[in-house]
Amino acid sequence: MFFASDNSGPVPPQVLDALNRANDGHSMAYGADALTDQVTQQIRTLFEAPEAAVHLVATGTAANALALATLCQPFDTVFCSPIAHIHEDECNAPEFYTGGAKLTLVPGTDRMTPDALRSAIKTQGNRGVHGPRRGPVSITQVTEQGNLYDLDTLRALTTVAQHYGLSVHLDGARFANACVALNCTPAEMTWKVGIDVAVFGGTKNGLMGVEAVIFFDPALAREFELRRKRGAHLFSKHRYLAAQMAAYLQDDLWRRLAETANARSARLLAGLTSRADIRNEAAPT
Amino acid sequence: MFFASDNSGPVPPQVLDALNRANDGHSMAYGADALTDQVTQQIRTLFEAPEAAVHLVATGTAANALALATLCQPFDTVFCSPIAHIHEDECNAPEFYTGGAKLTLVPGTDRMTPDALRSAIKTQGNRGVHGPRRGPVSITQVTEQGNLYDLDTLRALTTVAQHYGLSVHLDGARFANACVALNCTPAEMTWKVGIDVAVFGGTKNGLMGVEAVIFFDPALAREFELRRKRGAHLFSKHRYLAAQMAAYLQDDLWRRLAETANARSARLLAGLTSRADIRNEAAPT
């Protein structure tokens, strides 16, 4: 996975073909089209979650910020790693969308440990009304440094969160790369290990700009829709987002793209000799 | 102009071709690509504004909300018509992006009159620190009911705003339709009549989803960029927005699409017999 090129390479021809096909005739606006319906059903099937609420947005930052806003009150704090994309690379978008919630950085590396998370949550609870209330936990998989959480660690992290009644968000900008590297299903990497809301990213894995936000408990769906519109992220011609996602899902394109990227990344890594050289790459085993 | 179909019809083949061409090889992410540069220059030329700051976003609501946020403090109020899109159809996006500014509805129809605007601004200034401070004026051209402001009226409105030191935003979701109907240039409909920030809409005139926000005074450009990123509206693969806009600008496609739409709308209107039938249509003369 050569991260520097995640956003700079071309999209696969299947995506352009899908846009061409979606361009045939008229369809309903704002996501009320047949293609959006189809994609929603496909994602539910892929995630083995027939009741899930599924929504598409065009950027990963929108996916994360809207998901967190739906899980979080403005007087809460989100728990994440010190180098989480939501902290370092979104120009305060989570703070904006949540109405001013704080991000609490769990000490350690890009991979939070369950112990460090528990400790951070405990500490945060000591200040009563003076400190923010504990809010959701946000996990990035693959991490910003290209590392993976294995399924047991994910389960351990969500167990800590659940112990304190906190929900869990998965920033899956590189969801597909993780699934391939772990050789697991999307369900196994999300709700089966206790994830409440997952971002199923497409943009860093070949799409022009589409991410799916998946709420395994659909109760939050309507609020998400209102927040998405308020955030100016509801596309009038939503079918062109849906078309990209449809291509991504067709014949497991998402998985095949990730397999290629992971293999390339592994080859790159094999040829590198120092830690300094591999800045920006990942090595899913 | 059959408004019901603005968002439901296909995009012209030139747009898909442009996406195909943009898909050749690698390019820089986040708007640092050559195509974005080219489009910026083309829009500056089209608007006869060589210093203008030009930024692309994917939705009209984002264009409006971000533009207003850049012109407005959270303790201000925006002046607009009672049926302005920013008031009725953006689910509080302007309030969100401005940090809680108010919208003051200028009494009257979809077309504000200079007198009504002046009166609303005067009234608003009577409350000192208790009421919101006066903020920008927002004008929609073509209006939400398909009506046009002529250039003299635009000038009269901006003169009122300038008298009170207020800036002026133009919601140009149907910018091209207005230019064609008024048989004027983009410059004549914007900075030459005193508009400070214009939205040059593409989505309702054939694009998949691209709007250009144009600041004729570039001093606000950096803030806009930070606000766009914070709002999650900076596309990593920005070249696919730029490609659509490039096609839109090539050989005046924007103008030709609007000519066709306006002509169709006029024919439709000619065949209609009652007011009830023409709900949702416009008749630029």
Added chain:
Amino acid sequence: MFFASDNSGPVPPQVLDALNRANDGHSMAYGADALTDQVTQQIRTLFEAPEAAVHLVATGTAANALALATLCQPFDTVFCSPIAHIHEDECNAPEFYTGGAKLTLVPGTDRMTPDALRSAIKTQGNRGVHGPRRGPVSITQVTEQGNLYDLDTLRALTTVAQHYGLSVHLDGARFANACVALNCTPAEMTWKVGIDVAVFGGTKNGLMGVEAVIFFDPALAREFELRRKRGAHLFSKHRYLAAQMAAYLQDDLWRRLAETANARSARLLAGLTSRADIRNEAAPT
């Protein structure tokens, strides 16, 4: 009631005496003191609401804005009269505290009619995800122009709200004046006619600066406390707010002050001859 002087006259000696008494010895900070407990119980008794959540703040704007924020999502709209204090005189505080909710002005005078309210709510619901969601109804009693809602009208208004599942906020900056003028109890003017959250104002009726916010359903209490702290309205030396309120409640001082004010206002009115003269006064009968 000479409104111009509401905020300019002296406070009654009982209030200063109470501050003196509260100044004896040490007590717990941030509202954990015995006086705050006592006042909470007294207000519950006064309002015949043993379960109510009661919180003190120092300004009427804080009381209103925090109450609305607790009832309202940022993608909602509040329904109020066109001259509501929350709209005209709070410099966007409701928009700020709610995170950007909109205020929908119910056409008419300072006194909303049930029909106008119903019509405004209906209209607001027509835009799906594009318009804001319907939020709480806010009623001011005594109104900003010194008029009263009788109990039947209050009940009719809350019935409309309840029909649409909306909660009701009472801006009671002049709560005491209304109770006296209507010769009713606090319970009769609030939860018995369907009010969900009432502001029991003290500042405009003799206190230095204390308002009680009363949630008849205590489920929102914890959120209110967090929002109050986040809004910087939790006083460390909370006992001095409680002391003022204790004096206000002692021997029905609140009622006696309002009786005096109402009588003075009636005398003033009796001596006035034109409508122009009575701007700023009220005439509770």
Added chain:
Amino acid sequence: MFFASDNSGPVPPQVLDALNRANDGHSMAYGADALTDQVTQQIRTLFEAPEAAVHLVATGTAANALALATLCQPFDTVFCSPIAHIHEDECNAPEFYTGGAKLTLVPGTDRMTPDALRSAIKTQGNRGVHGPRRGPVSITQVTEQGNLYDLDTLRALTTVAQHYGLSVHLDGARFANACVALNCTPAEMTWKVGIDVAVFGGTKNGLMGVEAVIFFDPALAREFELRRKRGAHLFSKHRYLAAQMAAYLQDDLWRRLAETANARSARLLAGLTSRADIRNEAAPT
């Protein structure tokens, strides 16, 4: 200085006397009274800053959050210590008032070092539009652990900030204790060492609840006033805040109260034997 009792002890009799005196006759509301004018002038004289904008609020959190909001854009980050009151004890009030700015915690103890601050600022600037923009530096004097910055260190910190064009906020909840401990003047501890905005705290040093926010450059005064009103922190009966502050300034009461508190704290410290025992106390030398 026995911090546990900062908010729990009685106020000195001079403060109650001042409230009594302020209660004589009528005066203008919302800070347009003579006492507020007088206090403004006195503070300007005390700080040797004849042009300063001076505003009173009732809580320290309001003072800090409003000051930061005036210095900071929502896409900025504030630099502060990891245990700053604004980070740990204000329930996201700074995030709320700034519209979602981030707090960047400068690694180290309660006392930021100039090197650590420079390093944090440098790091923050590496992410272009992806990270937040650099915003103001916030210094707490006396710190939350009762430690002091000497004047040279304050100067060194503001020099770092100025090098990067950043403004500096001083959280002076215990301003008086610091002035006494350092044996310096208010001017020497603020603008003479490069502080842009200082909070001159009264609440933790004997007042019921008053803090002065002092902008040495008055250009931000009007915005502060609008933000204060929007935050619901403008008191209608502002004279009772002014009266407390007037008592505080009269015959250097503020200094005498701090001298007493510091002496008591020193005696306490002298009698303590372990680090664990002195949690919550301070030892200005």
